[in-house]
Amino acid sequence: MALRGLADANGDGLQEAFVSLSRGAANDFMGVFALTGSELIQVEEAGEGPLLIDVGGPADFGSGGACKDVDGDGNPELVLFEVHSAQGSRHAWKKDIYEWEGFRVLFREKVTGSFEYRGRKDDRRVGGFHEFRCGGFVTY
Numbered sequence: 001m002a003l004r005g006l007a008d009a010n011g012d013g014l015q016e017a018f019v020s021l022s023r024g025a026a027n028d029f030m031g032v033f034a035l036t037g038s039e040l041i042q043v044e045e046a047g048e049g050p051l052l053i054d055v056g057g058p059a060d061f062g063s064g065g066a067c068k069d070v071d072g073d074g075n076p077e078l079v080l081f082e083v084h085s086a087q088g089s090r091h092a093w094k095k096d097i098y099e100w101e102g103f104r105v106l107f108r109e110k111v112t113g114s115f116e117y118r119g120r121k122d123d124r125r126v127g128g129f130h131e132f133r134c135g136g137f138v139t140y
């Protein structure tokens with residue numbers, strides 16, 4: 001296990017720890033841990049068990065995410081991206097948007113789309129699909 005970054009992902013004023021739980025050839029699977037009092041709590045996805053954030057991938061597709069207030073209501077959401085090649089140079093992407101409820105995330109909606117891929121700079125179209133950004137930290 002290695003600490004990848006600290007950030008207040010759920011907006012409660014305390015930082016959560018993003019920890020690499022398993023590292024593949026090109027991907028990093030992170031768990032999220034919150035410290036409350038002296039208790040360390042692993043963030044879960046409601047109904048699914050511990051939340052695992054997949055970050056990275058080969059050059060032309062991959063996964064990532066961000067902590068972001070998607071709907072502008074002042075509360076942060078967790079957004080997880082995934083991009084894969086669809087047909088020819090066409091890439092398909094999806095964003096899963098989760099709401100926070102204490103130390104759990106609840107799936108809210110999936111947004112999908114596609115774009116013509118012309119190289120890694122196109123990462124920006126979906127918010128950087130090889131990276132995870134939260135508060136002040138970015139991990140690849």
Ligand SMILES: [Ca+2]
Nearest residue numbers: 008010012014
């Ligand atoms: Ca927090």
Ligand SMILES: [Ca+2]
Nearest residue numbers: 069071073075
């Ligand atoms: Ca929000």
